[in-house]
Amino acid sequence: MLRGSKVGLRARHEEDIPILRAELYNDVVNASRAEGGPWRPITPGSKDPRLVVDDQAQGSVPFSVVELEGGTLVGTATLWGIDNHNRVAHIGLGLLPSSRGQGYGSDVVAVLCHYGFVVRGLHRLQIETLADNAPMLRSAERNGFVREGVLRSSAWVMGEFLDEVLLGLLAQDWKPGSKA
Numbered sequence: 001m002l003r004g005s006k007v008g009l010r011a012r013h014e015e016d017i018p019i020l021r022a023e024l025y026n027d028v029v030n031a032s033r034a035e036g037g038p039w040r041p042i043t044p045g046s047k048d049p050r051l052v053v054d055d056q057a058q059g060s061v062p063f064s065v066v067e068l069e070g071g072t073l074v075g076t077a078t079l080w081g082i083d084n085h086n087r088v089a090h091i092g093l094g095l096l097p098s099s100r101g102q103g104y105g106s107d108v109v110a111v112l113c114h115y116g117f118v119v120r121g122l123h124r125l126q127i128e129t130l131a132d133n134a135p136m137l138r139s140a141e142r143n144g145f146v147r148e149g150v151l152r153s154s155a156w157v158m159g160e161f162l163d164e165v166l167l168g169l170l171a172q173d174w175k176p177g178s179k180a
Helices: 016-025 029-035 104-119 133-143
Strands: 006-011 058-066 075-083 087-097 125-129 146-157 160-170
Touching: 006 104, 016 029, 016 075, 029 133, 058 133, 075 104, 087 104, 104 125, 104 133, 125 133, 125 146, 133 146, 133 160
Parallel strands: 087 125
Antiparallel strands: 006 058, 058 075, 075 087, 125 160, 146 160
């Protein structure tokens, strides 16, 4: 398990899947804002590709996020779009509704940075998030990410186009433990 100050990132367990599906992906508005495509229902018991881990896949590393105290599942985190040649990857996370607003997001981003830069030896990490996702923007910036641009009207979400913000962090600019 990778450990932050509040959370741990561990392998996905089978018992995590129904919780993540019910609290993150069955919430149409939340899932529509988090996904890059349209929401669609997934049949119970099916192998949901967003949640079931393929241990052979090289371009994505999914984690379940748990509280360090007690081990309660609080969300999901992913290092995705891993490009080993250019040594870059993207960060994504989703917290259960009951776990939002408690500082877990900043800690998850910090742990993913440690994993990306120290464990994987990457050079650049990147985050794309909706421009109105203030908690994700704060979590990224607290960890040293810099706003590099706005992708105007690039995300179709629940009947309207929304802007996305592109943030980046280079290994040489990363300061472990620098969260505010």
